[in-house]
Amino acid sequence: MLGLGLGLALAALSALLLLLLCRRLRASSATAARLMARTERPLFRIAYTLYTRTKLGYIFHKKQLRKARECYPSGHSVVYPTVINGVKILPVPILSDNYSYLVIDTASRLAVAIDPSDPLSIQTCLEQEGVSLEAILTTHKHWDHSGGNKALKKIYKCCRVYGSSTDNVPGLTDPLADKQTIHVGNLRFQALATPGHTIGHMIYVLDGSPHHGPACVFSGDLIFLSGCGRIFEGSCPLMLTSLDIVNALGDETLLWPGHEYAQDNLLFAASVEPKNVAVFNKLDWVIARRQEKLGTCPSTIREEKEYNPFLRTHCPDLQQALGVQRGTGEDPHAFRARVLEEVRKRKDYFNCR
């Protein structure tokens, strides 16, 4: 997802464009309301295009970074590293709710950064850990994920910047295709194309077998703990195909998402599936963590399948709770895409409540 803050900013930019339009047309408030209803979507598209395709997006990102550093001098959440047999995973809380990650091969002291959009925070972590940055893996082009690529590449000249060949990733040196692998020291990642949030969105799966531990998926804005990114550049059937890629990962795979949205997402899941015990158990745990400002990742794919409504479109319980029924002869994928559309619509409404 574009962060909730970023989503609101895009909505504000849309409103500003509308205001300018009304002023230009000297429109009355009734006319302005009618204009609003008709232009809301196109204006959002314009704001989104300005954010993703022009310097304005980067300027906005830098402003957000400055604001977040003032509001959260030591990060929005308290996080601890996870160490698994020679691999150290360090979440780096940045902006108001984003996570970047450093993955360190402790034997070679080589590091990989995932979505390092605040170059200063990443540089500090790299220096504290005494490791060198070999690669940046970018899940997608949104500035809150890719905004630090160029600055870090300037500091760490040997560092390669990986990302989809179709997503306009800043500073890209190594465009990736679906299922390509990346090796850094003893770390082996596979890039999987997961379009929907953006057309070139990718997730990265760290192979656990060389370390005799679980695999890890760095999911960017495809999925979060109990949530899923907004569908900006794709359709529901396309997003469903991408979500099924996550559903097919091993149950023990650890999920490292791009945002700290767990509490809000679980409150939404509870409103959609009020009889799902797994939702409420996880929600209790998350509320206790968030009271202490503790981070909530990682979860496992097994857990996500139990409470994340976006991974449960095949479940009769969810379909019934939503009141969505399969039409006679309706293609199963098309039906599940309708279920996904309904969940997504309700979540967007839930965010605006």
Ligand SMILES: [Zn+2]
């Ligand atoms: Zn995004």
